[in-house]
Amino acid sequence: MDEKQLLLKAQEGDIESFENVISNYQNYIYNVIYRLVDVKEDALDLTQETLIKAYINLKKFKGNSEFKTWLYRIAVNVSHDFIRKKKGVEEHLEEISDFRTPENIFDDKVTRKIIIDELNKLKREYKTVLILRDIEGLTYNEIAEITNTNIGTVKSRISRARNILKENLKKIPGFINVVGERGQI
Amino acid sequence: MQCSKVKKLINFYMDKELSKRQMEEIKGHLALCTECKNDYYELESIKKLLQDMTPVELPSNFNDMLHAKLLEEKKNLESRRSYKKPIKIKFRIAAAVIASLFILSLGFKLFENKINNVGVTETALSTKSAVNYSSKTSISSGKAASDLKKDASQANAFDLNRGLDPDYKRKITKDATISIETDSADECYNKILNISKQYNGYIESSSESSTSDNKKTINVVLKIPSNDFEDVIASIKSLGDVKTIRINSNDITEQYYDVESRIKNLEIQEEKLQELLKKASNISDILQVEDKLNEVMTQIDSYKNQIKIWDNMTSMSTINLTFVSTKPQTKISKIFSTSFLNDILNAGSKSLNIFFEFLKYVFIISIYLLPFSILAYLIYVGYKLFKK
The missing domain is CATH 1.10.10.10 (Winged helix-like DNA-binding domain superfamily/Winged helix DNA-binding domain)
Known part of the structure; x- marks a missing residue:
């Protein structure tokens, strides 16, 4: 079964098909989110949030773009929302790196x-x-x-x-x- | 190619997102220009560093966690799908009910007004018929009186019947006291004269007085046919700013008919006395009967007088009017006087009043429209859902 067929099944609510499709992308998504938020634990939560959001809104995916792009888009939005909220709560602690010597x-x-x-x-x-x-x-x-x-x-x-x-x-x-x-x- | 242009395109050259010709041109430039070449190396090395960033791996239990969450979401989705529609529909029904109640209440109000109008004409008709009836009864009572002249007890029975008869004409006196503030008291006085003429009334008395600051007060006692009493009051109210109004009505029906029946009884007594007088032969008897007759007749007269006064009172209503002119009667109009400042203040407050009145109406209208807009919104939402 190719991605399109799996997605059609997933749109009907079939979890296995959905997991099948996202298994190719979830690591990429995790990486992007991790680079964006810079904290592994947060990235893990946000990856989960992204994938669940994708599952809930799967019916909105009309196939106009690649599924991968669509997933990335959700990931980026979720991360940006997270950063925006976090900004107000805690100032990013500026680490003064004392190891920045040429050696x-x-x-x-x-x-x-x-x-x-x-x-x-x-x-x-x-x-x-x-x-x-x-x-x-x-x-x-x-x-x-x-x-x-x-x-x-x-x-x-x-x-x-x-x-x-x-x-x-x-x-x-x-x-x-x-x-x-x-x-x- | 110039360095500045190369600098702009260097990033896209690095990403190989340029046309073949541009790629060649930049390649040629880089071979010659060391500055641009250094720039390029720096950028490329950073890009390489980023590319070489070791990717992170999802923990092995991630899939299990996700699976559990997905199962949960699936349940939620399904329950939401089964509940979603009924709730929406319920919501829409509720809105429709509210809106229709609103429309109904509006319609009912209009309807009620109509009913009231019809009711007024009906009562007008019924009073007319009552008048007709009373005139009939007066005729019949005339007949009855002639029939019953000989029997006082039967007259009393008639009186009792009258008390039970709901259609006899009620005797009500009406009077009103109104005080009005206007710009020009004289003008109002003239209008009152017109009104009294129009309704076949008359002015019983009028007086005029003015205070030291040229404020004029006119007192008028107006007599108006009681049928037109309400109309006249309404037209007087429109003359100016009504300060006080007091309307009194007094039901003297009981006393009126009481006196009327007394008169009848006395008249019967009078007739009997007259007969006695004819039969009387000796002087002392005649004198005694005449004495009694005299007493009865004066009583009848006094009662008849009372009836006349009451008739007058019920057929004509009294309106006590007081006009007070708010503006002093300035003979020379000066432009710059205290009244100028007052005019400005008046204009300001008037326009503010109008403005707030306007706001009030906008608010009220928006409240009126609220249910409809809710309905419209719900229809819009429903349409959107339907489209999906």
Whole structure:
């Protein structure tokens, strides 16, 4: 049975068919949400919320877009709602990283930590496009559909997001040089 | 290609989201321009870092947890589906009931008004017939009186019958006291003259006085046929700002007919005395009977007088009118005087009043429309559901 048939069955309420379809996507969804909210426990809850929402609203899915895109869209919306609510409750604690010395930057883990931190500092829409494009590897078209914008907006957001991220990373002493060297190797 | 243009497109070059020609052009530029090349390497290295981000894995128990939740949701969905519609329908029925009640109440009010009108004409008719009847009874009573002249006890029986007869004409006196504030008391006085002419009334007395600040007060005692009493009161009310109004009516039916029957009895007595007088032969008897006759006749006269007064009172109603002019009678109209300021204040308060009146009506109308808008909304929701 292909995805379409499974989805039709799932729309009738068949849980097994639904689980069958989402099994291909749930890890991707989890990853996107995790990158967006940056806390594993929250991401797990939100992934569940996303998938349940998808199940409840499955009848609204008309097949105009890919099911994957539709799922991503719900995931992004759920995460954005979560971030918006969370913002009022607790200020994101700024971790002062004392390990940002040039020697440490060679450490893979630290490098990742730094880039994730910088990613999280970006505006929500920039962060979202970078996660969808660079981490998830989605196309511009898919991103436009997921974020409910047009391709022009997606392009300008990607361009601006990368440039801002680059400029911010350049401020960290030695970071770009080290990374650049490693990139060339 | 220039560096600035390359900078704009470099991200899309990296994502290979450009046309072939543009890709070639940028590739050529990058080979030559070290600055753009460095830029590109920096961006690419960041992109690679992001790409290499180790993906997180869902915990192994995730599927079980999700399955449990999904089962729960399925139950909820099914129960909601089975309950949803009846609730909606109930809701709509409730709204329809409210709306129809509203319409009914409105309709009923209109209907009631009509009924009242019909009732008024009916009572008018019945009073007419009552008048006819009373005139008939007066004729018949005339006959009866001539028949019964010889028998007082039968006259009393007739009186008793009258008391039981519901259609005899009631004797009611009406009077009213009204005081009105107007801009011009004189004008009102003229209008009152017209009204009294129109309704065949007359002015019993009138007096005029003015205070030191040129405020005029006119007192009028107006006599109006009692049938037109209500109409006249209504037209007087429209003359100005009614300050006080008091309407009195006094039912003297009992006393009236009581006196009337007394007269009849006395008349019978008088006739008997007359017969006695004719039969009397000696002087002392004649004198005694004449004495008694005299007494009876004066009593009859006094009762008849009373009846006349009452007839007058019931046929004509009294209206005591007082007009007070609110504005002093200014002979020379000055533009800049205290009244100018008053006029401004008046204008302001009037327009404010109108404004709030308007708001009030808007509010009232919106309340009137509320059930209909609820109904419309529900129909809209129902339509949406139907469309789905």
